[in-house]
Amino acid sequence: MFSDIFSQLLQSNKTNPLRVARDLGIPKSIVYEWKQGLRDPSAENLKKLSDYFGVSPAYLLGSDDSGEQVDESERQLVLMLREAKRLSPKDHDELVENFKKNLDIYLRIKGAGKKND
Numbered sequence: 001m002f003s004d005i006f007s008q009l010l011q012s013n014k015t016n017p018l019r020v021a022r023d024l025g026i027p028k029s030i031v032y033e034w035k036q037g038l039r040d041p042s043a044e045n046l047k048k049l050s051d052y053f054g055v056s057p058a059y060l061l062g063s064d065d066s067g068e069q070v071d072e073s074e075r076q077l078v079l080m081l082r083e084a085k086r087l088s089p090k091d092h093d094e095l096v097e098n099f100k101k102n103l104d105i106y107l108r109i110k111g112a113g114k115k116n117d
Helices: 002-012 017-024 028-036 043-053 072-084 089-116
Strands: none
Touching: 002 028, 017 028, 017 043, 072 089
């Protein structure tokens, strides 16, 4: 679980294990073991990673802050929204607004389809 989340964060932040190791002062062998799923980070390194990627330690471990398990689709949405933060504020707001509108339309269509089933 952690290795999948870590790999996604590397990809979405356009970085790699070597850079993370250098930036955080962690031996590169350990960081590569995280990516390969051979080990999980210590509490201290989990905090460093949390700060580095701007996510909670719970998120890194596959749970949201309430302790609920986060499924893959939720995780993908969170990663997409984080990536959208790189846009200009105007473009970001436009993207979020369009997402909300399209989600609302989709849910109404799906809801109408279920009533007819």
